[in-house]
Amino acid sequence: MTTAEYLEAWRSAGAIGDDQAAALLALVRKQRFSVHLELNALLYGGVLAFGAGLAWTVREHFARLGDAAIVASLSAIVAGSLYYCFSRAAPYSTAQVAAPTFAFDYVLLLGCLAFGVDLWFVEFRFTLLREQWDMYLLASAGLYLALAYRFDNRLVLSLGLSTLAGWFGVRFSPEGFFTGAMRRVALAYGASVAGVGFWMHRLEIKRHFLDAYLHVAVNAALFALASGTMAGDARLLWLLGLVVVAAVAIERGVHVRRFAFVVYGVAYAYVGVSSEILDHITNETAWLAYIVLSGAGVVVGLFLMSRLVGREE
Amino acid sequence: MRRYSIDDERRIRLQAQVRAWTRAGFLRPDQGAAIAAQLRADVKRTNDLLRAALALFTLVIVAAGVALVFVTLGFDRGRSSMAVVCLIAGAACAALAEYLVGAFRLYRHGVEEALAIASVLLFAFGVAEAVGASPYSVWWRVWLIVASIGAFAVYVRFGFVYAAVGAMIFAALVPAQFQLAEGLERTLAAAVFGGAFLIAWTARIGHGGDFPGDEYAILQAAACAGLYLALNLHVADAIAFVVPRATPSIPGWFYWGTYAATWVIPAAALATAIREKDRALLTVSIALALCTLVTNKPYLGWPRQSWDPMILGVLLAGAALALRRWLDAGPNGQRRGFTAARILERDRDILSALATASVAWHGRRHEAPPAEPRSSDFAGGRSGGAGGGAEY
Numbered sequence: 001m002t003t004a005e006y007l008e009a010w011r012s013a014g015a016i017g018d019d020q021a022a023a024l025l026a027l028v029r030k031q032r033f034s035v036h037l038e039l040n041a042l043l044y045g046g047v048l049a050f051g052a053g054l055a056w057t058v059r060e061h062f063a064r065l066g067d068a069a070i071v072a073s074l075s076a077i078v079a080g081s082l083y084y085c086f087s088r089a090a091p092y093s094t095a096q097v098a099a100p101t102f103a104f105d106y107v108l109l110l111g112c113l114a115f116g117v118d119l120w121f122v123e124f125r126f127t128l129l130r131e132q133w134d135m136y137l138l139a140s141a142g143l144y145l146a147l148a149y150r151f152d153n154r155l156v157l158s159l160g161l162s163t164l165a166g167w168f169g170v171r172f173s174p175e176g177f178f179t180g181a182m183r184r185v186a187l188a189y190g191a192s193v194a195g196v197g198f199w200m201h202r203l204e205i206k207r208h209f210l211d212a213y214l215h216v217a218v219n220a221a222l223f224a225l226a227s228g229t230m231a232g233d234a235r236l237l238w239l240l241g242l243v244v245v246a247a248v249a250i251e252r253g254v255h256v257r258r259f260a261f262v263v264y265g266v267a268y269a270y271v272g273v274s275s276e277i278l279d280h281i282t283n284e285t286a287w288l289a290y291i292v293l294s295g296a297g298v299v300v301g302l303f304l305m306s307r308l309v310g311r312e313e
Numbered sequence: 314m315r316r317y318s319i320d321d322e323r324r325i326r327l328q329a330q331v332r333a334w335t336r337a338g339f340l341r342p343d344q345g346a347a348i349a350a351q352l353r354a355d356v357k358r359t360n361d362l363l364r365a366a367l368a369l370f371t372l373v374i375v376a377a378g379v380a381l382v383f384v385t386l387g388f389d390r391g392r393s394s395m396a397v398v399c400l401i402a403g404a405a406c407a408a409l410a411e412y413l414v415g416a417f418r419l420y421r422h423g424v425e426e427a428l429a430i431a432s433v434l435l436f437a438f439g440v441a442e443a444v445g446a447s448p449y450s451v452w453w454r455v456w457l458i459v460a461s462i463g464a465f466a467v468y469v470r471f472g473f474v475y476a477a478v479g480a481m482i483f484a485a486l487v488p489a490q491f492q493l494a495e496g497l498e499r500t501l502a503a504a505v506f507g508g509a510f511l512i513a514w515t516a517r518i519g520h521g522g523d524f525p526g527d528e529y530a531i532l533q534a535a536a537c538a539g540l541y542l543a544l545n546l547h548v549a550d551a552i553a554f555v556v557p558r559a560t561p562s563i564p565g566w567f568y569w570g571t572y573a574a575t576w577v578i579p580a581a582a583l584a585t586a587i588r589e590k591d592r593a594l595l596t597v598s599i600a601l602a603l604c605t606l607v608t609n610k611p612y613l614g615w616p617r618q619s620w621d622p623m624i625l626g627v628l629l630a631g632a633a634l635a636l637r638r639w640l641d642a643g644p645n646g647q648r649r650g651f652t653a654a655r656i657l658e659r660d661r662d663i664l665s666a667l668a669t670a671s672v673a674w675h676g677r678r679h680e681a682p683p684a685e686p687r688s689s690d691f692a693g694g695r696s697g698g699a700g701g702g703a704e705y
Contacts, residue, residue, distance in 0.1 A: 001320075002523045003327055015348060016340065024339055027656065028522065030590040032647065035640070036655040038599060040664055042633035045603070048674075050626025056619040102637050102653070106630070154668035162675035212669045259362040266366060284384050291377035299370045299424060306359035306367070306422070 003028045039102070044155075047106045051113035058121050067125055074118035081111025089151055094205045097152040109155045112144050116163070137167035149206055157209055161216050165189055170220060183224045187241075190221030211258070218249050218261060222268035229272035242272040254309050262305070270298055316414050316471050317356065322524045324354040325420065336658040356420035367423030375406060375431040392442045399439030406432035414471070429471055433463035433479075454490040457483045474528050478535045481509045485539060496567040499543050506539035534593035537582050541601045544574045547611040548604065572612045575605045590650065603629075 001009070004025060011021035026032045054077075058070055085108045088100045099105050119136045122128065129135055144160030147153065168189040169182065197213025200206060225245060228238030246269035253261030274294060281287050315322075328349055335345030359367070379402050386394060410428035419425045437460035441452050461483035468477035488501035513533040520526025542548055546568065582598035585591065606625060610617055640646065640653040647654075655661065 001323065002521075003323075003330065006327060010348060016344060020339060020344075024334060027334075027339075030522070031650050032652060032656065033590045033650050034652050034654060034656040034660070035595075035636075036653055037660040037663060038595065039633045039637050039653055040660075042599070042629045044667070046626040046629030046631075046633065048626070049622040049629065053620055053622030053624070053626060057623065060619040103630075103634060154665060155671060158668055158670075158672045159675050162672045165672075211665075212672075215669050216672050259360045263362045263366045267369075270370075285381065288377050288381035288384060292374055292381060295370050295374035295377065299367060299374065302363055302367050302370070303422075303424065306363045307357070 043103065043106045044109075047110045047113070051110065051117070054114060055117045055120075058117055062121065062125070067121075070121055071118065074114050074121065077114040078111050078118060081107050081114070085111070085147075085151055092150055093152075094203075096206070096208050099152075104151070105153050105155055108147060108151055108153050109159065112140075112147065112156050112159055115143070116140055134167055134169075137163055141167055148209075152206065154209070154212060157212055158216075161193060161212070164193070165216075165220070168192075183228050183238075186220050186224035190217040190219075190224065193217040193220070215260065218245075218264050221245055222249070222264055226268045226272040226275075230275045235276065239272060239276050242269060246272075254305065257309065266298060266302065270294070314469055316411075317420060319524065321354040321356055321420075322472065324352045325356065325358070326524055326527065328352045328354070333657045333659055337656060354420075356418045357422065358420050359422050364421060364423040364426075368427040369423075371424045371427035372431060375402070375427070375435075378402070379435065392445060396439045396442035399435045399442060403432045403435035403439055406435060410471070425471070426473055429467045429473065430464075430476065430479075433460055433467055433476070436463055450490045450492065454487060457487045457490065461487070472528065474531050477528075477532055481506060481532075481536060481539055485543060494563070496563045499546075499571070500567075502543040503540050506536045506543055510536035510540060530591055530593045534591070534597040537578065537594060538597045538601065541575065541578045541604070544571045544578070545604065545608055546571050547608040550608050550611045575608065575612070579605055587651075 007016070007021050007024055007028065010016045011018065016024070054074070058065075058074070062070055085104065088104060090097055090100055119140055123133050123136055141160050141163040144156050144163055148157035148160055169185045170189045193213050194217035197210050197217065200213075201210045222242065222245060225238055225242035229235055229242055246265040249261045249265035250269075253259060253263075253265065274290070277290060277294075278287060281290060331340065331345055331348050331352065334340050335342060340348070379398065382398050382402070383395070386398065406428045410425045410432065413419050413422075413425045413428070437456045440459045441455040444455055461480045464476045464480035464483060467473055468480065485502040485505040487505075488498045491498075493501070510533055513529045513536060517526050517529035517533065520529065522530075546563070579598050579601040582594055582601065586595035586598050603625075606628070610621070637653045640648055640651055646652055
């Protein structure tokens with residue numbers, strides 16, 4: 001039976017009404033076809049490309065363009081974007097608020113990206129804060145997060161969280177995480193982000209942002225702990241931390257059926273624990289046997305979990 | 314031939330649609346639950362993330378298991394023993410995948426998928442070793458041909474669409490192992506993808522969006538992307554945007570022919586996607602059109618400018634806004650069935666995931682300004698000294 005035939009059968013049996021059948025048939029026969037996602041993707045890609053080009057142009061041609069022209073045009077983009085958003089936004093609400101216009105979220109993102117370039121350029125040319133240049137990151141992270149909450153914008157929330165990571169000194173690259181100082185900083189960052197996320201959730205302010213906070217926090221923390229297990233100074237301590245955080249991520253992930261956290265917990269814990277065990281195995285055969293047996297254990301565990309809580313049928 | 318019945322395949326897809334319709338409010342929750350209960354298929358499935366983790370760990374086990382056998386037997390036993398081990402391991406993986414599907418009725422559960430894919434890779438390795446293929450290019454020729462056939466067999470047996478895409482790619486890579494002229498290599502690769510496109514397109518007629526039409530639609534879109542990528546000589550420039558690559562030494566007529574193809578293929582694909590309201594082809598054609606815009610300057614030999622991304626950004630955003638306004642201005646906010654309104658919640662989920670994932674690429678932007686401050690034209694040094702104090 002085709003989908004259209006199923007719909008007709010359900011309509012005849014009274015399982016769905018005539019109006020419902022007609023609406024669904026229009027979707028199935030593509031008489032109504034949404035390009036919402038494609039248009040959003042184009043707009044988002046456009047804003048990102050524009051922001052990247054803006055930063056590149058400022059960096060390459062500042063001498064020819066002149067400081068005043070650059071600062072004035074970047075500031076005009078920021079001011080224009082903020083004016084657009086403040087003039088069209090619905091009143092602030094702690095609950096989820098839909099964007100008032102199609103371009104709204106992206107205009108705000110564009111303004112934030114231009115603000116970042118503006119700040120970078122001001123410090124680059126006038127070196128106002130010198131060694132404390134990273135205070136710009138803190139200030140802009142604060143601004144981005146405030147704007148994200150004011151306008152309920154997850155794109156700007158992510159920008160704020162990544163800028164905050166920059167202020168902490170965290171870089172989302174593997175080589176950055178494998179140095180001692182960075183590891184502790186990443187852990188502090190993860191704990192702070194998770195703490196703020198839970199706190200805001202508890203205060204019932206934009207509760208739907210919690211997911212974004214936790215994805216960032218859990219990855220930062222588990223990456224730091226796993227790298228500490230592999231190359232840290234007190235490796236057993238890092239390992240203990242890794243096992244505890246991974247266990248919490250898995251347990252909470254299963255509890256609220258957010259399986260991404262289960263996968264994070266399992267993958268990072270496996271890497272960390274295995275690196276510790278494999279460090280003590282010198283025999284190649286035993287090394288490979290460990291991977292086969294431990295991998296089989298993980299597969300069986302995940303399989304049982306998928307049958308118990310992650311089934312989809 | 315297929316391990317799952319057509320009825321099960323259709324029920325599984327319809328179940329997902331019913332779930333999406335219920336979330337979007339087209340069906341009441343009680344209606345959705347009642348209909349979903351009628352559509353239950355005799356298979357066991359799991360969450361996509363757990364599926365990915367299961368597949369990854371299964372591949373690790375297979376790789377380590379094969380390596381373990383090699384180590385135990387000793388590497389110096391020659392090619393024939395390696396071939397035997399790989400062929401036996403490939404057969405064991407295929408048999409295990411069959412058993413898991415048969416005994417547990419697994420459907421897209423990760424484990425059986427990884428085993429089936431591993432069986433193809435191992436079997437191809439085993440055959441290439443068994444025929445003692447050398448030199449290196451001949452070995453790869455054998456490997457690619459066997460892997461292509463094997464991947465297609467996996468698609469036919471289990472319905473893994475990505476296996477069919479892999480079969481296409483492996484087949485298209487075969488000409489590259491014959492030391493042919495680059496133009497001929499690319500033409501043959503394009504012919505493979507073009508042939509696959511025609512087969513998928515023909516097979517799809519009469520099925521529409523229903524199974525197996527949905528699978529053919531993905532294969533058709535993938536073949537279209539492959540055709541384009543085989544012919545675009547500057548496609549690597551789209552990935553490494555700033556670093557220019559040397560133009561391959563090929564005849565001028567071929568060079569400009571491929572240039573024309575980079576414009577014609579996305580345009581034709583877009584027109585077809587719009588006419589048939591084919592989402593997979595629409596997505597691919599938009600991506601290919603972007604690729605054409607990015608590779609246009611390298612094709613023409615024009616230097617890149619720092620404002621190119623800004624122009625691209627304005628073009629993309631302008632196109633999105635203009636299309637949105639145009640669609641909204643139509644009767645009931647739609648034109649020829651196209652609407653800019655969100656219909657299903659899936660779109661919101663994807664955009665939310667994209668927003669969260671954007672932390673990763675925004676995270677690359679934060680770097681300290683250079684340690685040495687540069688003179689400012691506000692400070693009066695540059696304008697009076699003809700820019701002599703400026704650093705570049």
